[in-house]
Amino acid sequence: MLGMRIYNGWRQLLYYLPLIFFLPYLFSVLELHHSSSIDKPTNKPNKKFDHLVLGPAAGQGLPDRLQCEGIKALNETHFSSVSNTPSLREHTSIITVFTIYNTSVDTSSSVESMPQSNVIILTDPASEFSIHRDRVAMLPIPGEYARDKLMLQRIRSYIVFLEKKLEERSWRQDDVHNYIFTDSDMAVIDDLGQIFYQYSTFHIALTFRNNKDQPLNSGFIAVKGTREGILKAKFFLQEVLQLYISKYMKASKMLGDQLALAWFVKSCPSFDSRRFSRRQAFLDNIHGTSVLFLPCALYNWTPPEGAGQFHGMPLDVKVIHFKGSRKRLMLEAWNFYNSSASPGISDMLCLVLMSGRTKYDF
Template identity: 55%
Template sequence: MANSRSPSPFFVVLFGFFLFLIYSMSDVHRNWTPQGSKRSSPKKLDHLILGDTPGQGLPNRLQCDGLKAMNKIDLSNENLNSSERVSFVTVFTVYNSDFTGTNEKLHDVVTVGNIAYSKVDRSMAILGTFIKFIQVSMPRSSVIILTDPASKFSINHQNAILLPIPGDYSRESLMVQRIRSYIAFLGKRLEENESLEGSIHFIFTDSDIAVVDDVGHIFQKYPNFHLALTFRNNKYQPINSGFIAVRGTLDGITKAKIFLQEVLDAYNTRYTKAYRMLGDQLSLVSVVKSHLPSAFQKFSRQKAFAGEVNGVIVQFLPCAVYNWTPPEGAGQFHGMPLDVQVVHFKGSRKRLMLESWNYFNSTSSRSNMLCLILRSGRTKYDF
């Protein structure tokens, strides 16, 4: 009777290797696309989609029953007005070649509510909505729009003005130009009035934000800072440039201008390849890290703190309150803090910003509007 022998370990390993190789090749074949072709990206939606409500059951988070807020109370008009006067400053431009609409393609037109928007119309609508949110939450505040002198557009809001600032506002350089425009604006303030004593403070923001509460209180609550930045627990981009507050004193404006000039210098020497996107945030991180590396150990705590950056007192404020972003696939998975002050509609959230304003305008409830934002935040829209 012949002896039966089990396979040797070598042949077992070899057989396993061949199985792995066959599976890997079939996987490559499934995912292969012909050279020059593009994978189809997920289609963005042209209407709001309500999903699960992040943060339900968690403490200190907005609780919603459908679109009804269960634990958020709208403030009265009396409580909305802080004693501090604040001007919001944003950089905005339109490109005149697009503004004519002669090359507008049919697929570039989107509809929100009963209004159809071209590409430029969308930008103007976002700017207008930005101003209207400020009018509701901080009616004593004004809006200053820094823009390209060659840009041709107008605004019809009593509390908003255009201020042309020369520079390169091309799409490729818009982010670095934003820092230059901020510096030029602060320089103008110093030239106009050298006896500034906090008559008016400034908050530099992106135009795709909604101020949903009075943020003027930060100048009283934190009385010693020159400049304030918002931070988040993000390893690569811990400081967001969409909200920068400057105290309106001579010392505050002077120190803020010095700080931003150092940021611009870092931008021009280290991040020239990021003029169009992210370079401003990378430059902010670089400047803070070079003078105050201990700040980065505190970002995970989500508590406001202050530190000195090359002679400038910087107040660090949590994004969760002053620069909160709806959870589009990543980010704020744990809901909306009850004390949120500013909502930032970054990326494809622009439609959500317009839809939120329309919903607030029809209901007069900021609390319920926040539920709409929270439940819609994970969806990619057509803006």
Template identity: 55%
Template sequence: MGTWRGRRRPIFFFVLPLILFLPLIISVSKVYQNPSITQDLKRNDPKKSDHLVFGPAAGEGLPGRLQCQGLKAVNKIHSSRSYKGVQNRDDISFVTVYTVYNGSRESDSAKMNSKFSEVVTIGNNSYNKAERSMAILKAFIYFIQVSVPKSSVILLTDPSSEFTIRCEATILGIPGDYSRENLMLQRLKSYIAFLETRIQEHSSRLSSVHYIFTDSDIAVVDDLGHIFQKYPDFHVALTFRNNKDQPLNSGFIAVRGTPDGIYKAKVFLEEVVNVYSLKFLKASRMLGDQLALAWVVKSHLPSASVKFKRHEAFSHDLNGVSVLFLPCAMYNWTPPEGAGQFHGMPLDVQVVHFKGSRKRLMLESWSFYNSTSNMSDMLCLVLRSGRTKYDF
């Protein structure tokens, strides 16, 4: 009897959990067998969405901030076109580095090739990864054409890149290493090489052409010509924010188009590249340029961190180069990633930077503006866009 009972007890403990968990196993099986349920699960995945996620517009009730009712602006952004003398300004060229990565160069792995061919839909258009990149570049150019209609756009690229763009832009090949791991360093080197060509050609020009070096994921929402009129003495302009480790953003660098301005800008960027190569190559893929910029500025201006907290434009001589510091809140504003962050959008915003994972929002913004022709309403869409989990 004792032996019979000993054999029965293990069977009992095996059967009891099976009975208890059998309904759960069946329900899970039904979920995965039902396509509509699995689609709902994917749709509710917080990590990814196929549409904008709207929330309240940050800065409600605060003075000097854009106020919105839905996607309608209650007040309007301040236009710099009213600045005295801006109508008589010199020409401006926007310069950006752009290169093409195909599927094999991106990665040989099946995972990366699948990601490369992944298609997303924005409005009436569908894009794979390469098409999205080109669409963002076109939106960058379109915003410039609307806001600074008399300006030009120059694309610096790897001479081996093969791409065509049906927009008014000049493509200029600059030899170098444009691999993703080296792109931020190469971007600065391409800027320097471009400035060297301008120095050589400047003697044949009768008027000045000012240059604004930017990332290609920005939207210029107002005429930036007033910078060179309002601040007539700088050689180079940088944008700053109150950030201890990364106070300077390299996505916007303005250069005065005089012989002295171009030469001094080249000298300044060469110092940044030297510091980058010596100290920050380990951060070459993402942050090396910003860290190098901060190191150069702080080495010549120890009080820079204090000035960055004031959110006001200021100038300083850095080793013979007159550098103008402009607040990011106005010239390099980034859409918030959380409700209420940054206390809304300043009414004098000039540049919106869709950096990081905000690229989809840039395309959504251009599509919205293209259908409404109202920049302030478009900025309400940006301001209410909520967190960026929908972006790619």
């Protein structure tokens, strides 16, 4: 669990139900908010709140969706069991890009993470922030970290990271280090190592949604940790980077990487983009790289923001992405989970699901 603090008594539970929060840990000392409180729905829709306002939870009465009574879950989410892991020599590391603007920070918080996993933060060498916790490491990578170039730099940082791993690793078949690149505003609520066991032949994994212009979300990219997997993933990202620079620099601040990803994938003559309309994982060969496409509905799920946009939370969601104004909600969810007398991930997810009717701006 990546967060502001942790109780020792939870560790046995978290071994089976891994939970990683990125933003609450990285931003906790920046004091993004002063307090958390929960209000009942209000009859004054024009009033802006700086705290949670609970509304109806989407998906109530629908099969295979989380059912809530208040902030109490009536059914349980489906979590993977680490007992299904065939080899303890295969590890998964979570990697994210994070930098600090116009301030310094000492992230002196406690850290737990998925079993057999590490957290690696790729950052600007000029950022004045440090971490002193087990299984969490910082890797400074020189580059352009200005706000309008950050998405471009993120892909460059991923490529540099993969190049370093190719140089550092001694390649043994029984000792595989897999990598998952994520945005820093995501919560991992299940064991993502299962991806690498269930789909053993892919080189790189992307998440997709039924969106004509932006079918791929770059917030989650998994790389198989074999030499071939890293080489192919590096080639894939290099091609995306060149497309980004040549075609989408006008969108360099936001979305350029996603537009370049979609262009590269769709440029493969044999690719059938109609598969993006189905919520089923599939494999395809994209310009010589074996790509696993995972549905955003499970691996990159976004909390609702406005009535009618979502039909509840599937019980087997693996990753929650707190995009845009939802980032504040991520902090509130962590505080709720961390302060509960009997912490339960499902109860925390009910809070998330019921809080989607109000924007949470920084």
